[in-house]
Amino acid sequence: MEILSKTLHIVLEIIVSLLTQPFYYIFLLAVLLHYRRQGLLERRLFNIRVHIYAGRVLRTVGAGLLVGALASLVMTGVGIHTQPQLVWIIGGLIVILSLFRLRLAHLIDALALLSLVYMILWFVPDGQFTGWLRPIVDAIRDTDWMGLFALAVLLHVAEAVLFRLQAPGLSSPVAIEGKRGKPVGAYTLDAFWPIPVWLLVPAVGGWMLPWQPLHHSDVWSAGVTLAVLPVMIGTSVLTQSELPQVKARIISKQLWQSSLVLIVLAVAAYWWQPLALLGIWIGVIWREYIVHASRRQEAEQMPMYTHSLRGLRILAVIPGSPADELGIKSAETMYKANGIQVHSPQSLHKALRMNPAFCKLEVLNRDGESKFLQRAIYAGEHHQLGMIFVPEDDAVVTKEAHRLHAFHLLRKPAVSKGIARSPMTVSAPAVEEIEHTAPTPAVVDSNFINRRSRTRKGSSKQSGYKPSGDVIESNEVNTPVSLTKGRTTSNIHADPAPNVDISVPVVETDSAPSVSTPASAADGTTGLPKRSRKTDHR
Template sequence: MLQVIQTLGLFLIQPLFLLGLFMTVGSYFLRLKNERQNFRIAIDRDFYEGRHFIKQGLLFLVFGSIATLIFHYTLPLEIFYLYQALALVALLLINFCDLSLWALLLSGATPLVLQIFAIKTTNMFIPTTLPANYGSMLFLLVALLALFQAHLTRLDRAEWFSPKIRQGKRGRRIVGYFWRTFTVFPLVLFMPQTPLSALGDLNSYGTKILIVPFLVGAVCHIYKQVPAAALKFRRGQSLVIAGLALLLGGISYFLPETTLFGLALLGSVLLWQAFKRRQVDRQAKRWYVETSEGVRIVAIKPETPAAKMKLEIGDIILECNGSKVATSDELYKALQKDPAYCRLKVKNFEGELKLAESAIYSDSPHEIGLVLFG
């Protein structure tokens, strides 16, 4: 029991985990700062970044460790030292792009590339020998992280897409949306006995059982897509990577010499997927752009009267309490006509008209929960 507590304690002081906590808090305050700069308010003050970091980390600990116990996962410990260094870089860049799978691919490919060029080195990051099942175990780990990444993209609540205004080419303002989530979770792995012991470990029957921190993240930038559709597409891509990694793992088990080719193939697919995400967004039919036809909804604060009206980002408010509105000032002036109730005439992206109504805060009708261009 003491060893278990000691091992968990070692995990909690790992640089990757500590940086993950710091980046989680930093991402939260960065989101609030950007929203206040763009809209003078924080759209959602809920610290869901921290909740996801802990909740998903515990979930991945359970399912990931079950998977590694079933396969009795073994890889040289030096690979994980190299992975920790690369994952730290990926985590520092998580607010711009997702490189979590790249950290593992590059860690696995490095010793293979050195072998090809007959470069010999002895340090804590490069193993001197690789086990026969090196490729298959590496691909299984990639597949596991890709499946966890697909699970993260199931968190598809639109209010978690943080809007940011930029100037369009024709003088009108455009809103882009950014979504990110990540966690650093402990994964139980089996290692051959080795003098290296900086990671948390438990010794049993000559086998070292390590608890290693792993990074899983997902990022979406959209300008023209529906948030739920963008995440669905991203989820499908992660599942493709997981399936391809499992296939390559099976091939590598019988043909170990194909491991480096398989890693290069996965890297190429990841690059292609990043290109396709950008292309799909460009080809989408929506533009979250400022309009003179009415008032465009940029975001909706959760648990407010606007949220109860089932409004969606991108909807255009044409009338409020029977008055036509073309600016946010006109909208809030119309709200004063009935400070206890709000009736809206709204047009969606498909051009369909709908009516929405709800009771509002009688003492603060301006806090209906709509976020507009302003």
């Protein structure tokens, strides 16, 4: 009974210590606001919320509690000598760092900032601080760097595992501005975990340990008590060239590599404690290198979530939607619906309306192979079957994906309008859009020529050429014309000059249609080639 009573007393003390720690509530609120902001951003970008942020919060908080319990058990064997003032200092530093970047709200970054304060205090005399500052300064000067570094290494290993397992499920689709200024699809992998760590703090009159921790074994004989150290771990990366699963695996592997180096330094710091300070800064620099190397890699590679010439490229699939039940994945391509090839969300909707109760789909997987799917359609289901396609050229984009900080959590996500599609762009998916401007000596409407040629038989026969099918409209010489590959149009719509006969046949050869004529070969009065200006003797 006595053992059971002590166990219940310890468990009750663990729960009470967590409920009375304000920084843990601050970190919980930050996670809740972050995933709420993700839902708002998805609505503004795609007019629908892809994920339910309440479920994400529960998974994040549950994983953080589990990691905190495991890290606390390991630290009871390692041992850490800290003071309550230091717990508040570390929590405050994490909050301050989150004001600059959310990914800086990390235990190892807070320890790096604390080490700077620690080194500055070495050059300040002891008598300079009095009052309430005195216990804070003493707590910083008596910091157990070896114990805190060991805790940071444990959480660094936990971050590598959690990022591999949970980051793909916590990712969110976004539309960003690509290198050419047009919207492209991407995924943000913003994964943060609030972790409460219960530490054994030496205290006179506390309960006695049946074992002796490795570190500072001489201070545990007087008794110990529990102190909760709430911390944050996690990182934020963006990918537009990889699947979220692939990106999470790459980042997790790099975190594992840095963890191995930090573990070696932590073991060496047990014999020589200054190595703990060096290991903290190595961990910070390595984490920053991982983030910046990921950005450089994304800038060098081709985007994956862009328009496809064979159909509609899928950016994301809403969980629990018909598309999710059919096994459709992101980065696949919707090719046909009910036997009709689709190239836009409007054409997909029109094809699905041909049979409102049933759909037959042909989807191209990531390797370009076809897979055929069919399913009944029920009332109230998503009009696109739960698929979110890559953004159009006039879609709204976000510019805050790389620079999230705590103030972003307190306001609505900002979006901006993308570059609108040009009205002269060819809509056929297989035609490459090329636009430029060139001067032309004389530009004539060939349809108008065809009508005049029917009344004046012989004009085209004398020239030996047949009229061109391209539409070329203008009424004056040296008019700039907007060209598109495969067709030529003009922006000039002025009325023709009175009493001017411009019925001249248009020259077209077997090669690509020519629009402009060199000035050296043109006649000065009409601007047309001399060989094509025939006289109608009739």
